[in-house]
Amino acid sequence: MAPIKVTKVCCIGAGYVGGPTCAVIALKCPHIQVTIVDLNQARVDAWNSPDFNLPIYEPGLVEVVKQARGRNLFFSTDVDKGIQEADLIFVSVNTPTKKSGVGAGFAADLNYVELATRRIAAVAHSSKIVVEKSTVPCRTAESMRTILEANSRSGCRFDILSNPEFLAEGTAIDDLFSPDRVLVGSLQTPEGLDACESLAEVYSNWVPKERILTVGLWSSELSKLAANAMLAQRISSINALSAICEATGANIDEVAHAIGFDSRIGPKFLRASVGFGGSCFQKDILNLVYLSESLHLPQVAAYWRQVVEMNEHQKSRFSKTVVDTLFNTITGKHIAVLGFAFKADTGDTRESPAISLVRDFLSERAYVTIYDPKVEDAQIWLDLVEACPNVPLVNIQKQVTIARSSLEACKDKEAIVIATEWKEFREIDWQTVYNNMNKPAFVFDGRMIVDAVALQKVGFKVKVIGRGDRS
Numbered sequence: 001m002a003p004i005k006v007t008k009v010c011c012i013g014a015g016y017v018g019g020p021t022c023a024v025i026a027l028k029c030p031h032i033q034v035t036i037v038d039l040n041q042a043r044v045d046a047w048n049s050p051d052f053n054l055p056i057y058e059p060g061l062v063e064v065v066k067q068a069r070g071r072n073l074f075f076s077t078d079v080d081k082g083i084q085e086a087d088l089i090f091v092s093v094n095t096p097t098k099k100s101g102v103g104a105g106f107a108a109d110l111n112y113v114e115l116a117t118r119r120i121a122a123v124a125h126s127s128k129i130v131v132e133k134s135t136v137p138c139r140t141a142e143s144m145r146t147i148l149e150a151n152s153r154s155g156c157r158f159d160i161l162s163n164p165e166f167l168a169e170g171t172a173i174d175d176l177f178s179p180d181r182v183l184v185g186s187l188q189t190p191e192g193l194d195a196c197e198s199l200a201e202v203y204s205n206w207v208p209k210e211r212i213l214t215v216g217l218w219s220s221e222l223s224k225l226a227a228n229a230m231l232a233q234r235i236s237s238i239n240a241l242s243a244i245c246e247a248t249g250a251n252i253d254e255v256a257h258a259i260g261f262d263s264r265i266g267p268k269f270l271r272a273s274v275g276f277g278g279s280c281f282q283k284d285i286l287n288l289v290y291l292s293e294s295l296h297l298p299q300v301a302a303y304w305r306q307v308v309e310m311n312e313h314q315k316s317r318f319s320k321t322v323v324d325t326l327f328n329t330i331t332g333k334h335i336a337v338l339g340f341a342f343k344a345d346t347g348d349t350r351e352s353p354a355i356s357l358v359r360d361f362l363s364e365r366a367y368v369t370i371y372d373p374k375v376e377d378a379q380i381w382l383d384l385v386e387a388c389p390n391v392p393l394v395n396i397q398k399q400v401t402i403a404r405s406s407l408e409a410c411k412d413k414e415a416i417v418i419a420t421e422w423k424e425f426r427e428i429d430w431q432t433v434y435n436n437m438n439k440p441a442f443v444f445d446g447r448m449i450v451d452a453v454a455l456q457k458v459g460f461k462v463k464v465i466g467r468g469d470r471s
């Protein structure tokens with residue numbers, strides 16, 4: 001057997017990963033037909049919308065979809081047809097943390113992966129390369145192979161590859177255009193290596209060969225969890241140091257700069273913050289914790305768990321700073337929260353630290369006004385209802401309002417909390433904001449974006465993460 005030349009790709013899951021990843025494959029490989037399928041009709045309709053009102057906001061994505069959609073890129077809810085026509089299928093469905101049952105709160109919920117796999121087995125009538133794109137625990141590919149082999153028609157063979165995605169939201173298109181690396185894991189059998197070569201050939205249309213790494217299946221699966229755990233560990237490390245800075249007068253920016261100059265450490269991912277968010281870091285570390293516990297490695301599990309615990313501590317430490325500074329009570333006070341997305345340049349709020357902050361402020365009976373340039377109002381309400389399970393939406397809406405600009409959000413408030421590092425927050429007219437606020441006026445910067453000295457000159461009382469009153 002020789003490696004097959006891929007001509008038709010199907011991607012199951014039109015989300016933050018499946019959508020951008022396969023749109024870029026379509027753009028870079030005009031000779032390949034790419035169909036992205038999803039069960040969610042509204043999502044598929046948005047991908048197909050005539051005015052390109054796509055279901056996710058990602059810089060550069062609309063331009064990619066405009067070039068490829070209708071040419072060799074299609075979005076559909078016809079999952080079975082997508083599967084049947086393809087010779088290579090990406091499984092890019094969600095793998096959230098389990099909410100109930102064995103491993104609840106830690107293990108990945110593999111139900112969506114299993115359902116997608118079973119669907120492939122049920123409807124495929126020709127051989128397929130099935131690619132795990134979702135982030136999954138080590139050895140998930142084995143379960144997929146067992147399901148496919150037990151249910152498939154005779155004459156169909158399935159080769160399973162692991163091809164984890166490393167894009168970050170907000171920079172997804174740049175990351176996909178020039179990835180640090182593409183990782184493909186396969187069984188080290190002749191068939192597995194052939195399948196690996198077929199997928200590597202797709203990427204080689206735009207990714208330099210030396211950046212396409214081929215490894216064993218289990219190493220590939222584990223590398224994804226490991227990469228996220230180590231990235232998040234850097235943030236928890238710098239955030240732990242930010243607490244020491246605040247207590248001593250050291251400045252976390254200067255500390256990060258100094259340590260990042262060591263070429264063994266490097267400067268990236270050392271920005272102290274109110275805490276990391278996003279759909280991946282916490283979920284994937286908890287998944288690693290669960291894997292470690294299942295393998296009877298309790299010390300290893302405890303080590304990684306601490307990265308998440310430090311993140312929780314950072315978020316609650318920041319809320320406490322706000323309460324302490326506002327004279328130990330925020331009851332009845334008015335706070336503007338600037339930013340609700342988990343990072344800039346995305347409308348995604350999954351695990352956003354802003355949600356925890358607003359929840360904490362509401363439990364202290366403060367009034368909160370939120371402004372975010374990209375997050376939809378409906379998403380904010382959904383997130384707050386989920387974060388405050390015992391409070392009906394009508395009551396939340398008595399305490400929370402949503403503003404259309406920073407200026408509007410900050411008017412008549414006692415304090416401003418910066419929760420997301422949107423570029424427009426760096427360009428705020430602080431004098432006008434100050435003139436319209438109640439005094440004393442406070443700014444709490446959870447993203448290190450303001451010029452504290454300039455704001456103090458305007459009249460603000462300023463607290464920046466990682467900088468104490470003595471720095």
Ligand SMILES: NC(=O)c1ccc[n+]([C@@H]2O[C@H](COP(=O)([O-])OP(=O)(O)OC[C@H]3O[C@@H](n4cnc5c(N)ncnc54)[C@H](O)[C@@H]3O)[C@@H](O)[C@H]2O)c1
Nearest residue numbers: 013014015016017038039040093094095112116134135165
């Ligand atoms: N979001 C990121 O930045 C990112 C980056 C790298 C890896 N990942 C991983 O990629 C995977 C997908 O993440 P996401 O953020 O794109 O999730 P998402 O929730 O945005 O998208 C998943 C989509 O899959 C669809 N789906 C679920 N089951 C299906 C089925 N059986 N048939 C058809 N469609 C189905 C859902 O309707 C949903 O639209 C996860 O495992 C995640 O950990 C995410």
Ligand SMILES: O=c1ccn([C@@H]2O[C@H](COP(=O)(O)OP(=O)(O)O[C@H]3O[C@H](CO)[C@@H](O)[C@H](O)[C@H]3O)[C@@H](O)[C@H]2O)c(=O)[nH]1
Nearest residue numbers: 165166167168169235269270271273276277278280342343
């Ligand atoms: O120095 C830093 C860097 C990031 N963050 C925060 O960390 C979170 C995650 O940021 P980032 O990693 O840039 O975005 P994600 O989209 O969550 O991407 C991560 O998670 C993806 C999903 O697995 C992986 O594919 C990416 O490689 C990995 O960076 C955000 O809240 C950031 O504000 C910091 O606080 N300080």
